[in-house]
Amino acid sequence: MILVLGGTHEGTELCQWLKEQTISFRLSVATELGKNLYEQFGAACEMHRFTAASLEAYIKKHAIQLLIDTTHPHAYEVKKVAQEAVKQSGIKYFRLERAMMVDGQLLNWQHKLGERLAIVETMEDAIQELLKVHQENNRYMITGTKYIGLFYDYFPKECCYFRVMPSLYSMKECTAYNVPIDHIIGIKAPCAPELNHAFFKAYGITHFIFKESGVGSATLSNLMSLIESNVKGMLISLADHGVHSGEIQGCSDKFLSVEALKKAIGLEGIS
Known part of the structure; x- marks a missing residue:
């Protein structure tokens, strides 16, 4: 099972692909508006404002194997929560890094x-x-x-x-x-x-x-x-704020496109 932290157009694109590939996933968004925007995913879309502890518990409860972070580039706190939960859970963490203005x-x-x-x-x-x-x-x-x-x-x-x-x-x-x-x-x-x-x-x-x-x-x-x-x-500008995917043991390198994420998910063999 994959958990996608969404709220961006990249998250929408990725979840649509997961649905088409019949790969089991859950999608978490932070607001009611976000949930309405993702209504095409039905019950797979849930609204949460996770803490590190509640996200860790969610991962265990739903047997999450892979967490994919497609949150907004400036959602620093969410990224830190995700990374802390991943450290404690020991699951894989993929993070999409949206291309920024050079x-x-x-x-x-x-x-x-x-x-x-x-x-x-x-x-x-x-x-x-x-x-x-x-x-x-x-x-x-x-x-x-x-x-x-x-x-x-x-x-x-x-x-x-x-x-x-x-x-x-x-x-x-x-x-x-x-x-x-x-x-x-x-x-x-x-x-x-x-x-x-x-x-x-x-x-x-x-x-x-x-x-x-x-x-x-x-x-x-x-x-x-x-x-x-x-x-x-x-x-x-997009400051770093200490959010480095590479600092997490077992974490794959950051992904710069949804297409790269798709390929990596395919290699994981999650269905």
Whole structure:
């Protein structure tokens, strides 16, 4: 039995292939929205927010032989939980590493946008850069819910707008931080540049803060949104955060494509 940690388009592609190959698998996602997006897999798709202990117990209960991590590139905590559970369980762990923008591409974007694009390693770095230029009329559009509290630690609520997935989980997070309803932009990414332009105009956005999430993600459309606008962008690059698949005993090398994963699964002989 294979357990896939999903929530990305690569996870969808892999699970569809597993289904076609009649290979037994279970798919875990973190949100109700994710479960709805994977409804074609029926009972094989479950919603969990694992701790290392609960994931280890799940692995034992369902006789999982192989854990495949196809979570979002910035899902550091999930990856650490998975790796700890794998260490304790002694099963194999395959991890998909989505191809990221190479340095040359980022340099091209920096050259194209000049001072209107800053690239930093963490959201904390982004906050420090924004504090240097903060003015009362600045308006920030931030993608995701993870850093709502961090932004509210440093900036007034009226300055912050959050572009989030239109899910129950996102709304719960926004409610927990008392985000004003008209400061929540609920929409599934990627957004067309024209749509982001409309958000910029409607809310008077001066700075757009988003993560580099790799090929096939919203990163490119977010960068394109900065063209023909006066909005300044701040891109959070993919830092390492101590998540190395190679550090796990018995772990195969990271995989850079779903096709490579398929071949490796075939060699494992799991049915």
